[in-house]
Amino acid sequence: MQLLLSVDPMPGISTSHRRVYWSDQAERIGEPRDSFESARREWVSLEKVPELITRGEVRSANAVAALLMLRHLRLT
Structure with a gap:
């Protein structure tokens, strides 16, 4: 897993902080539960x-x- 980006979706309103990760080595194991x-x-x-x-x-x-x-990262 690699960090794709960190986001503060509502700065000034909330202290909510999100990190989004991605991987190009995932394997499908079935439908989401x-x-x-x-x-x-x-x-x-x-x-x-x-x-x-x-x-x-x-x-x-x-x-x-x-x-x-x-x-942006994958197509440039």
Whole structure:
């Protein structure tokens, strides 16, 4: 696991601090157990990330920041 980014999603309002990690060595072992965590899960290419964000399909600030950072690091 590698640290992708650290985020303070609501500075000045909350002391909440998030760290997002990524790995390119994950192995699929089955369906997620906690289906309540998201309405939809699917593999998409990093090229599609800005379009998904623009259409409002990814709205979590932490997820948006992480996906854009990962896209930047992997595609540049």
